[in-house]
Amino acid sequence: MAGNTSRPGATVVSRVLALLGAFDENHRRLTLTELARRAELPVPTAHRLIGELTAHGALARTPSGEYVVGRQLWSLGVLAPVQTGLLEAASPFLHDLYAATLATVHLAVRDGTEVLYLDRLSGQRSVPVVSTVGSRLPLYPTGVGKVLLAHAPEQVQAKVLSSLKRITPHTITQPARLRAQLERVRSEGYATTVEEMTLGACSVAVPVRRNEADVVAALGIVVPSLRRDRPRLVAALRVAAHGIGRSISGGA
Amino acid sequence: MAGNTSRPGATVVSRVLALLGAFDENHRRLTLTELARRAELPVPTAHRLIGELTAHGALARTPSGEYVVGRQLWSLGVLAPVQTGLLEAASPFLHDLYAATLATVHLAVRDGTEVLYLDRLSGQRSVPVVSTVGSRLPLYPTGVGKVLLAHAPEQVQAKVLSSLKRITPHTITQPARLRAQLERVRSEGYATTVEEMTLGACSVAVPVRRNEADVVAALGIVVPSLRRDRPRLVAALRVAAHGIGRSISGGA
DNA sequence: ACTAGGCTTCCACTGAGCGGAAGGAGGGTG
DNA sequence: CACCCTCCTTCCGCTCAGTGGAAGCCTAGT
Known part of the structure; x- marks a missing residue:
């Protein structure tokens, strides 16, 4: 038994972006559970993906255990041509x-x-x-x-x-x-x-x-x-x- | 025949971040081939991932076909606590x-x-x-x-x-x-x-x-x-x- | 002590992801 | 005009990375 029932059609990229999209102006710090809920993902799945993102600096963990957008993403964002110059x-x-x-x-x-x-x-x-x-x-x-x-x-x-x-x-x-x-x-x-x-x-x-x-x-x-x-x-x-x-x- | 020989151990998250990491101060616009080369990924793999990222607004395509960091990532980046306030x-x-x-x-x-x-x-x-x-x-x-x-x-x-x-x-x-x-x-x-x-x-x-x-x-x-x-x-x-x-x- | 909530680890199944191959598209050159 | 070269895109069958239910943890609250 075990196995899974992952919603077919969902890609890792879309899951990751759903997680990142869970952050917004009034939600700069989110717990694992909140992230999972907002991204509509099972907690273990969110946990693993977030763990990887954190390891790469895309997310960061506050001392209190919440997650925030990481500095790597900030550095990346400022390269966007939205604002170059x-x-x-x-x-x-x-x-x-x-x-x-x-x-x-x-x-x-x-x-x-x-x-x-x-x-x-x-x-x-x-x-x-x-x-x-x-x-x-x-x-x-x-x-x-x-x-x-x-x-x-x-x-x-x-x-x-x-x-x-x-x-x-x-x-x-x-x-x-x-x-x-x-x-x-x-x-x-x-x-x-x-x-x-x-x-x-x-x-x-x-x-x-x-x-x-x-x-x-x-x-x-x-x-x-x-x-x-x-x-x-x-x-x-x-x-x-x-x-x-x-x-x-x-x-x- | 066909099949693959994907380097085991590599995750989608790491591949995506390698692609994003290919952008830097002197490389704000990259072509598909350049992105693939810099992220050390096969071109078709890079192509698919980039396509998904672009569909979600994380990357954007210039009229000339090059890729740039998208506005979604910029909006996300400014939420980083690097700079809040x-x-x-x-x-x-x-x-x-x-x-x-x-x-x-x-x-x-x-x-x-x-x-x-x-x-x-x-x-x-x-x-x-x-x-x-x-x-x-x-x-x-x-x-x-x-x-x-x-x-x-x-x-x-x-x-x-x-x-x-x-x-x-x-x-x-x-x-x-x-x-x-x-x-x-x-x-x-x-x-x-x-x-x-x-x-x-x-x-x-x-x-x-x-x-x-x-x-x-x-x-x-x-x-x-x-x-x-x-x-x-x-x-x-x-x-x-x-x-x-x-x-x-x-x-x- | 017990409960409730969120966090983390485990693991066996399986379809999402993989990338070699092949087929365009464009552009430059002999 | 034929040829080549480079870069982009699509195809497809194999396979292992990814999945998420279940179970165990660890707090904090009562």
């Missing part, structure tokens, strides 16, 4: 922008139909901000997301517009209305949101262009309200976005 | 330090017997700097490395001291001499190197302490020569290190 180039401008606005500053790119946050400087804690570096959010209810969506291929826009889910009472869920906004984003050169993702948080964002053409990222800030200093914020954002764009231009 | 907290101080010195600024931690660079701001290009964010170097010929080594457990120090390899004509290869230097690093509170890693590059580094006790990181700068402004550099470094330390203190 972009983050380093943007850093000083993000700080300038922060100094000028004292708001939470975001640098983000589009990854499929989501915003991927590359960097963040935190402003006043009174404004609720859900994004963190490395996290993903939908494109349509965020400032940086709207900018990226406005400059995305038609195919991507269509896909996003076809499934607008209400997140707060202010989320835009009518495709036609969002499409009109995207048109404005392109003509005006900036996007805004008013509590569409989080109550109490508004945002302003502008595109970052390489060679003054392709939109490769978006730069945004989150503030408690848009009041009447919006022009000042947009101006500050534009200066920073231009600076970043100049720093990264030149390549293909 | 530390990088974000340090960022403004690194910029201040850069503004004050115009030198290349480094933030690093110890990973085993190596320095792991967490962040870098580039100064004058005339000074040759080999480190990059995410890369590793030996502890003993670098400024940040000496600081970290000086505050490492005796066991680690012994291991490092037992295998000092000459890198430049100025590299310290006598264990006794290095041990004396480490003693000075502890008493003086800063470390220096003079072309020990790279000809034409000198460095100054100080520890970053959590709760004014444990050394959790090191902060350093690279300059063309140590001339006579060393006291000013050390002072600037200390201010920044203190600031970072205060920002991250409080936890265990």
